[in-house]
Amino acid sequence: MLTQSLTSALRAQRGLAHKTDIAAVVRKLGLSPAGIRLGDDCAAIPDRDGWLLLAIEGFVTDLVAAEPWFAGWCGVMVNASDIASMGGRPIAVVDAIWSRDQDHATPVLEGLAAAAAAYGIPVIGGHTNTRSAGEQLSVAILGRASRLLTSFDAKPGQVLLAAIDLRGAYHEPYPYWDSASTQVDSGRLRADLDLLAEIAEAGLSRAAKDISMAGLVGTALMLAECSAIGLIIDVDAVPRPDGVDLQRWLTSFPSYGFLLTATEADAPAVTAIFSARGIACAVIGRCEAGTRVDLRHDGSVETFWDLAETPLTGCGTL
DSSP, X not given: OOOHXXXXXXXXXXXXXXXXXXXXXXXXXXXXXXXXXXXXXXXXXXXXXXXXXXXXXXXXXXXXXXXXXXHXXXXXXXXXXXXXXXXXXXXXXXXXXXXXXXXXXXXXXXXXXXXXXXXXXOEEEEEEESSSSSOEEEEEEEEEESSOOBSSOOOTTOEEEEXXXXXSEEOTTSSEEESSTTTOOHHHHHHHHHHHHXXXXXXXXXXXXXXXXXXXXXXXXXXXXXXXXXXXXXXXXXXXXXXXXXXXXXXXXXXXXXXXXXXXTTHHHHHHHXXXXXXXXXXXXXXXSSSEEEEEETTEXXXXXXXXXXXXXXXXXX
């Protein structure tokens, strides 16, 4: 059986706890825009024959203080993943940076510039304050999709796939699996992200999310909540680097990691698209009717979360 320590660790992780803050913010702001579903990785705004995609990421102050260059890099990288997870391609980013002085701002900006060049996403403006009490960073991105992948279109009977680039290493001591900044092959980074748009445009999937700081299981939980489905996840089937502990891996943030759903008939084509570029991809579960996210391990099944009893973000009911 799944050990109590593993289940507890997955429920108690910091990234998952942060997701519970979303519902209260949405209620307070009274957000209910017509035609835009809250809970996706980007806001998808209908525009001519497709959608404009808009997203933003803020970064925890301890990361910006301890790893300023890497925080700047992540400012572009995580936003690019959000666009890809919606079946889109990025157009440009803007940033907002606060720092004590220019010397402290410089490594953040250098990391941001390096990632912008590597991913081919221009920085076209933003906000700067170098007379602040400390360092903070937020980055927003604009993209475009012709066919969407969303958090709301997973259906019972479909399979759940995980596509993760295992070519990398942990950015110690953080739970970040870095398969991007250490090798910076611009052509590879851009082509790998384009795979999600290609899958969407081919009609092989309609639902996806990038694996966030909530970890793989937490991200799957958000997908289940938005799509109003249940999931059963075989944690032993999750692609994982050799020698990495299962608990650590399931609570990690991979720099290239996505969950997608597909019909059983389309799943081999999705897997082949990622495998052709050296990205591990496997069927790791199934979408079911209901409200539970269950985990299978060594032949036994345990309920990780029941959304009917405890909503996470509340976005599935907004």
